[in-house]
Amino acid sequence: MAEKRQSLEERVVWLETQVGELNSRLAELDARYESGGVGKIKAARQVAAADSGDASEEILSWVGRTALLPRISSLCFLLVVALALRTVTDNQLLDPQIGSLLGMVYAGGLIAWGAFKYRQASPLAPVFAVAGTLLMFSVVAETHAHFDALPTVPAYIILAIVGAAAALISYLNRVAAPVFAGTLGMSIAGLAIDYPNPVFPYLAILLLAANLFGVYATRLQRCSWLRWILLLLTLLVLQIWSFKLGIFLGRQEYSDLPFALSGFFPMLAIFVIFYLGTAIVGIIWRAQDRVARFDLALPTLSCGWLFVLGRYVVNAGNGSPQVLGIVATLLALALLGIAHWMGSRRDDKARGTNAFSLAAVVLLAMALPLALDHPLLALSLLSAIALGLTWVAQRWESGGVRVTSYLLQFYACGALVMELQGTEVATPSALSALAAGALACIGLWHFRWVRTHxxxxxxxxxSRFDKEDRSAILLLLAALVSGFFTLRVGIYQAMRVFHLEGPGAFGCYQSVLINLSAIILMAMALWRDNRELRNVAILVTLVGGAKVFFGDLLGAKGVPLVLSVFSFGLAAAVDSIVLGRWQKSASGEQEPTAESQTVAEA
Incomplete structure (x- = not known):
């Protein structure tokens, strides 16, 4: 009996143990279940529900802060009144002049009410001011074009007054929306008046005012896009003006010029002065620490584009090309003076120097040949100016001006090639040789100077794009090309003295000159251990080979052709020998380095 009782107690203890283990396992499984997918899904649903509630509340809060719905409703009611006036006028229930007058009074009232609301800091103030401004522009353009109830001069005056009023509202309240609407609206409305034959003097003055208001708008809020749009519209109008003026002068005399096309060059000068002045203001007295790209690009774009338009009109018969070249050259010198003044301002890191230097270089490249009436002399002076720019760039510590000098030197060489190709391909003269020799000497001096500074x-x-100053290779290439055009004159004279003329002989002897130049460059590269000269020598060899196989072999014969092919073979052989030695010397330099590394590791 005692044994049965003991076994029963043992079974009870065993059952209690099993129940405890089962409870612990269930608790563990429950914990895993809660921490697994279902728990995460529930938590995610709760977070999503909370987030959706927060997002909706945030949207509603933003709508309330910006007064979006009141502004939309106010705009709709304002449009209803304007559309009602337009409908009544279109259905001839009102006289067009009376309807137009009521529309202008209504738009003017909205502008005045918007200005009043700005003083009260009302959130609806932008709606009234902007809607009234745009409505006024629309009424003026429609009244002038559709109803013929408003003459041209009063229409332009009203547009200018409304644009000035919008700028004044922005100035008094330090807000940007009215002046944005005013500048864009007055420009587009001005283009619509008398389209496609506007009165260009009035339209140009209107666009000048719009550009002025745009400059002020960028002082309130950084918005270069507005000034880009106004600049493009202005240049477009001036270009159309020049085209129409050129067409008129091609058919009639200048004395018969109508007022709608008159005053082109005075307005051109005014725009140049205005754009250069605003660029100086934007660079020196900028509203923020960083100079806007628009202000940096404005001198080059405005001066270059307007000079091209002026030259087109001069070529059409209105003025002297040389006078235009002299005036533009003087302007370019003034730009260099402004660049020097900016480069001397050490307290501002010489900002803006390259903007005006590049504008001066572009203007000189186009105007100096006209002013001197001698392209070769002008190119020699441009080459010397490029060398001088490199020197002042070193003083100003301006990398942009240095690159500009490279481009000017390369342009002078390219323009020389184009000039000689067009006039003296077959019979080069001593004058062309003198000009090419001057460019070659200046180019070599330029290259040597930048390699030592x-x-x-x-x-x-x-520091970012050309850390090793590889772009200076353009100077060496320019000098080589100029030197080639110098020596080819000597070849031509030697052919005439020794009676070596023949079919394609001049071209073959030029190929010999190119291949000999490649040999000399490769020898100098090996002597000085200069990879830059080596690469240039390889390039010259390729040029010589292309000329031999694709030029001389197709059009020459006899001894000149033999010399041409032989010279290229000699150049290729020299290149092969020098490059082989170069590779051996390079591998010899690498082996000790590897051995030294092995010894160091050991």
């Missing part, structure tokens, strides 16, 4: 370390161009 490194660019400024803090220059953006050379």
């Amino acid at each position: 490194l660019p400024a370390a803090e220059s953006l161009v050379f």
